[in-house]
Amino acid sequence: MEITNPLLLTVILINFFTLGSARLGACIRIVALQGALLALLPLAVHGFSLHSLVLFSGALLFKGVFIPLLLLRAIREVRIRREVEPVIGFVPTLILGVLMTAGAFLFADFLPLAVEHLDSLFVPTALATMFSGFLLLITRRKAITQVLGYLMLENGIFIFGVLLSEALPLMVEGGVLLDLLVGVFVMGIVMNQINREFSSINTESLTALKE
């Protein structure tokens, strides 16, 4: 409990950083850090067992190393550094993020949780991270930032998954990692496609696909 709470608080701070920053490279690195921190969670919560070690290494590999590397390569290839003209400005997004995090904490108080989870930050952090991811998905125009948003969303789900990992079989976590991968692949394809067809990775251009 002593180590998990600082971990989770850092995760929330990383959420805020990603919401407020325009530099894509920094965003990717910080989200990678978030993934690495989350990979520690199963160890911190359930101790050193085979199950949690598998979870730790899997999460670290995918969330902390593999996907960020892919994304970094992507921005190198399409030569973009900054998120310009987001739909909503950075400061308003940040304020919205704070409001949502506060809402998540309030909301978690109302949830009928198991006794051992009542005092922990798990549920509010999970909700806050999911909401921040959503916010990122909604407010940013670059496909890369949207992938980041999707990653954060998955991180939020992962925090929930850690809570349940003892109760539910490995399938749950496997599923989390798997659809994370799928998400990245899909976005990668979309991004490549946009880049090739419209010579920009602004999702604005996708509007042309409207029926």
Added chain:
Amino acid sequence: MNLFVITLMILLGGSLLVLLTRNSSLATRMGTLTTLLATTLSGYLALHVLISGQSLAISLPWTVPGGEFNLLLDPLAAFFVLPISVLSLLCALYAGPYMADEGRTRYLSGHWFFFNLMVLAMLLVVTAANAVLFLAAWECMTITSFFLVAWNHQQEEVRKAAWLYMLAAHLGMMLLLALFVYSGSYSHSFNFSDFGALQQLSPASASLLYLLALFGFGVKAGLFPVHIWLPDAHPVAPSHVSALMSGVLIKTGIYGILRVLSFLPTAPAWWGWLLALLGAAGALYGISLAAQQRDIKRCLAYSTVENIGIILLGLGFGMVATAEGYPQIALLAYAGGLLHLWNHALFKGVMFLGAGAVMHATGTRDMNLMGGLLRRMPIAGLFWIGGSLAIGALPPFNGFISEWLIYISLVDAGTLLNGLNALLPLLLFGLLGIVGALALVTFSRLIGISLLGQPRSTVAEQAHEAAPLMLVSMGLLLACCLFIGLYPQGVLSLLILPLGQIAGQMVGDELTTALTPLGHGGVLLLLTVGLLSGGLLLLRRQRPEQQGATWGCGFQFPSPRIAYTGEGYSEMAFRHLLPKFMRPVVTGGKVAGLFPAPISLAQHSTDPVLYQILTPLFTAIATRCQRLRWLQQGRLPIYLLYILIASTVLMVWSLWAGSRGG
């Protein structure tokens, strides 16, 4: 291992195996063999259940939420499994030579894959004893038959018809989902064996469920006025597929109605009246439109609407008689409806397969381009005429027996009931009489225009006889028709168990003994006709005959163009009979001036329900929905925002509902 499970395995394995080959004739052989093996087994099992009355229950492991792989082959299911087996078998035999030409230019593996899967799905639908399994099988049946209907998808017309079928089938599926989800949550289980809890439903909710079942299954069954997909889909499908769909696939809709009725509390009289009146309306509507079509398969498709109407009229009137307390009359009506269901599978099989043979020979479905085919394809033509006699309910064929039972039940009700109550059965009796008369017009027109007279086109002139295997399957079906017509008591004794299950009473053998004289009459009639034609043939041989052009009417140089067209033949019957909205649209044909120029006349018959009611309705809905287009911004973030809003609302709602409940 259970025989029925083996049947299902054979079908599944065969349909997958056939995908491995790219050789069309090998695919045909494998597909036919699969159907042959499986349907022989399932037909044997169904016969066994119908004779011995021992139901067959099977339970297999299946991990689907709410679903259990429970199968039950009780008499009602066996009653449907038997025609499915017989017709699938004969259609598969027929399909080989019918598709052979096509097989030279495209792979037939896909066809056999879907064909065997469709047979599998139909068998599962009628034996499933779990709502989830039933719906899954039902959906499988829809999808596989969709692909079979869309087999010739290069043509625009085929794609449109298949699309309409898919749309209609899924609208029906929505009703069925509502029906089974409600029933399942009411009885806390999706197993049919637990649906007995529905007996405690209030009359209002029971009626709601009944209506859901009636229209949900009715879409598939071709119930008027939701039959709209049927006249388009049957003509465009390959002929053996049309035969199978018209003969047994749409009957699974009737199975569904009967099965759901067995769960619901005792039916009030108005349920039966609704079914009977819709049936009568459908019969009248279907046959009136059938008589106007120049497309032979479209004509047969409308005749399917008619026959489904007659079956539903019988079953509905059986429900009425049960509710009014006349079990004997109910038995007659139910027996008529059930027997007609089998009969229709048989003679509609003959008719569609015959139409396929004609199409195969001439390459057209337009009867105005045919004529004189009886000379060129004598055996197939003869079978087609036999099928027309059966479908026109003429003795000594089977259609006569089943319609006779329904007529008798209506007359009995008319004489036993008193006052205004007696009026309705008698009215239905009259309507059924009109339907019968129109059926005669329709089918004398169908065979008269296409088989008799002089060829109207070069394609008709060059027509050839159908392949032997095609003739065999048609001949076997017609033999079954004749057998039922001559020996009705034997076939009716097979019906006793399902009849008892539907009518909810013990059935004695009064019914079968009452039918014996009918069979004898049929034999006598057949003998008389045989003797007479033999005598005529003898006379003809002794005296020289005078040669003259068919329908020459005294003209010196008759041409096929002066013979009756399909439109001309039916116009006599329809000019004064049909209401205006059902008449065909006539364009041209006005002669003016003393020396008129050549003019043309065209007649076109469309489905009034589809084009005058449903299409305008759905177009209006679509235009209204255009106003919601602003929701579709076409921008990813906006859609994500929708998801966020929806999930937030759901979260808050679940919390609110949880706090209120807990």
